[in-house]
Amino acid sequence: MQDHPVIAIAIDGPAAAGKSTVAKRVAERLGFTYIDTGAMYRAVTLACIKNGLDPKDEAQAVSLLPSISIEFDSEGKTILCGEDVSKMIRQPIVSGNVSYIAAMKPIRLALVEMQRKMADSRSVVMDGRDIGTYVLPQAQVKIFQIASVETRAVRRYEENLEKGINTSLKEVEEDVRKRDYIDSHREFAPLKPAPDSVLIDTSFLSIEESVNAVLEVVKDKTGVTPKC
Numbered sequence: 001m002q003d004h005p006v007i008a009i010a011i012d013g014p015a016a017a018g019k020s021t022v023a024k025r026v027a028e029r030l031g032f033t034y035i036d037t038g039a040m041y042r043a044v045t046l047a048c049i050k051n052g053l054d055p056k057d058e059a060q061a062v063s064l065l066p067s068i069s070i071e072f073d074s075e076g077k078t079i080l081c082g083e084d085v086s087k088m089i090r091q092p093i094v095s096g097n098v099s100y101i102a103a104m105k106p107i108r109l110a111l112v113e114m115q116r117k118m119a120d121s122r123s124v125v126m127d128g129r130d131i132g133t134y135v136l137p138q139a140q141v142k143i144f145q146i147a148s149v150e151t152r153a154v155r156r157y158e159e160n161l162e163k164g165i166n167t168s169l170k171e172v173e174e175d176v177r178k179r180d181y182i183d184s185h186r187e188f189a190p191l192k193p194a195p196d197s198v199l200i201d202t203s204f205l206s207i208e209e210s211v212n213a214v215l216e217v218v219k220d221k222t223g224v225t226p227k228c
Helices: 019-030 037-050 058-067 098-102 105-118 131-135 149-162 169-185 207-222
Strands: 008-012 033-036 070-072 078-080 124-128 141-146 198-201
Touching: 008 019, 008 131, 008 207, 019 033, 019 037, 019 124, 019 207, 033 037, 033 105, 037 058, 037 070, 037 078, 037 098, 037 105, 037 124, 058 105, 098 105, 098 169, 105 124, 105 131, 124 131, 131 141, 141 207, 149 169, 198 207
Parallel strands: 008 124, 008 141, 033 124, 141 198
Antiparallel strands: 070 078
């Protein structure tokens, strides 16, 4: 049982800003549920590719929705139709196409409905592009996490190496820049900070420093402090 009301923490920001890593650790420290919304869009992108469909074609992508299920197991792994796809959704072919999927209104509406249901009855830390502005506008805590393009590219490159994904740093930086443009210029729910969000620049912060910065905001906004 929670010793506080249901609380929602929204962490938004551009690609490879470290949102997922920070959000996951914040959730662990607070005893909240972590929801990786980006993984959900990646899962739809992967489903398109595995089914031989064009991720840029909205009609083809939307046609898949009724037949796929997306869940997170107790370890935070992404489960697509019963299969652990946590590593597959980080492949370059998925990274290069996920922004097209994320820009499609019917897909966003379907996944947002799933995300809101997840946050209805439990305290969550949810990260993405439009959590504070669109998915959970009532969130008690809204963070907009940024970092320079160069910093983000190096982080994603090193993350890929750790996962055994072979990409060049130049390829990763080009992907980050492309995703920034698509995410911030899409017509429906574009990437932008909510008016009441707190901006945190992690360019020169370690992961632990970034986590602590978020926890300070949580404490200030809600009075909730870490359990561990």
